[in-house]
Amino acid sequence: MKTLHLEVKDMHCSNCAMKLQALEDDLPGVTTVDASYHTQRMKVVYDETVVTPESIMDAVQKLGYTPDLS
Amino acid sequence: MLSLWVAFITGLTTGGLSCMAVQGGLLASSLANQIEKEVGGPGTKTKQKKSPKIALPITLFLTAKLIAYTLMGALLGALGSVLQVTPTMRAILQFLIAIFMIGNALRMLNVHPIFRYFSFEPPASVTRFIRKKAKNKTSLFTPIFLGALTILIPCGITQSMMAGAIATGSPLLGAALMFAFTLGTSPVFFILSYFATKLGSLLEKQLVRVVAVVLLVLGLLSIDTGLNLLGSPYSITKLLQTNTQPKVAEMLPVESQSANVITLNVVNSGYQPNVLQAPADTELTLNLITKNTNSCSRAFLIPELNISELLDQTGTKSVLIPAQPAGKKIAFTCSMGMYTGEIVFN
Numbered sequence: 001m002k003t004l005h006l007e008v009k010d011m012h013c014s015n016c017a018m019k020l021q022a023l024e025d026d027l028p029g030v031t032t033v034d035a036s037y038h039t040q041r042m043k044v045v046y047d048e049t050v051v052t053p054e055s056i057m058d059a060v061q062k063l064g065y066t067p068d069l070s
Numbered sequence: 071m072l073s074l075w076v077a078f079i080t081g082l083t084t085g086g087l088s089c090m091a092v093q094g095g096l097l098a099s100s101l102a103n104q105i106e107k108e109v110g111g112p113g114t115k116t117k118q119k120k121s122p123k124i125a126l127p128i129t130l131f132l133t134a135k136l137i138a139y140t141l142m143g144a145l146l147g148a149l150g151s152v153l154q155v156t157p158t159m160r161a162i163l164q165f166l167i168a169i170f171m172i173g174n175a176l177r178m179l180n181v182h183p184i185f186r187y188f189s190f191e192p193p194a195s196v197t198r199f200i201r202k203k204a205k206n207k208t209s210l211f212t213p214i215f216l217g218a219l220t221i222l223i224p225c226g227i228t229q230s231m232m233a234g235a236i237a238t239g240s241p242l243l244g245a246a247l248m249f250a251f252t253l254g255t256s257p258v259f260f261i262l263s264y265f266a267t268k269l270g271s272l273l274e275k276q277l278v279r280v281v282a283v284v285l286l287v288l289g290l291l292s293i294d295t296g297l298n299l300l301g302s303p304y305s306i307t308k309l310l311q312t313n314t315q316p317k318v319a320e321m322l323p324v325e326s327q328s329a330n331v332i333t334l335n336v337v338n339s340g341y342q343p344n345v346l347q348a349p350a351d352t353e354l355t356l357n358l359i360t361k362n363t364n365s366c367s368r369a370f371l372i373p374e375l376n377i378s379e380l381l382d383q384t385g386t387k388s389v390l391i392p393a394q395p396a397g398k399k400i401a402f403t404c405s406m407g408m409y410t411g412e413i414v415f416n
Contacts, residue, residue, distance in 0.1 A: 025201065
């Protein structure tokens, strides 16, 4: 298991954080997502044998957000 | 206090849209299967094909939401009644609500990152739990359950209404306020539910400024209410009154007015006249006359003198006013800070 910390500066309400958290269910290999609108950050715990940081960032982008490695 | 009509209209307009942005995804995802089955997938014509099979779960969702928020309003009102002792405390609460609303408005307008903390962020465990429930699309119990669960993810405007429910200081009024507001949001929810999840984020982005402005206005309204409850001579309500109404109004015939008796007509739209002239340096009797009065003007307050009377719908109540020096002005208001006026001693 690995952890990826991302900065997502375009979360504009708590609902955005919830949408990002749903990646837990939607992206295989992602076990937990803690996204916070308050801090504009998200922490992703993932299985590196199943998913890559790049594909996690892609998935975040597909949801309409711009992730940055922090 | 925010009147029930204001709550309803707020719900019907910005509240509905703002809540839809936050909670709509939840409803739509729980209904997605049925919507697809009944009206076809995205991109197909949805008009004229509204099936009762979709209407039913949406109605259940909204009914559950309405009941949950009404109960919550009652609880918040009860909480307010425990907290609320004096008009001063209520005024302070109004100011806190105002700070909350204005903070939320500034957050939406992206003024500074610090304002993000005005938004309630449910813990990840709560959102995870709700999400898991939303995936279970098999029974009608799901929309009911999810409708009730929306109280865990209130939108900014709903949160402001909840603060308003505390300020009512009454379980009944709190419940009524949340009922009116949530009922107002229902048509928007019902109509927009047909347009799946994407609309949520779209609306949120486009209407965020409108919602912010409404919150700002509600925040200022709340400050105004607080000022009135404190008996302050400076409030927007008073300013408007001075500009739009005759200063010393003999708007209704005042009967049998002797030197030491002044009369105030308490009507549904406030107090007439709203500026009472009274002799200085003498104790006065203030007669409060109601006639089929049903509005909150019946809950009469003179904050400075600690006078608080709940008047009968029809009748006369006499209140003793101690002697006041010439030039003194004493403000009176309804307990909600909506209707105001003053007694001028000379």
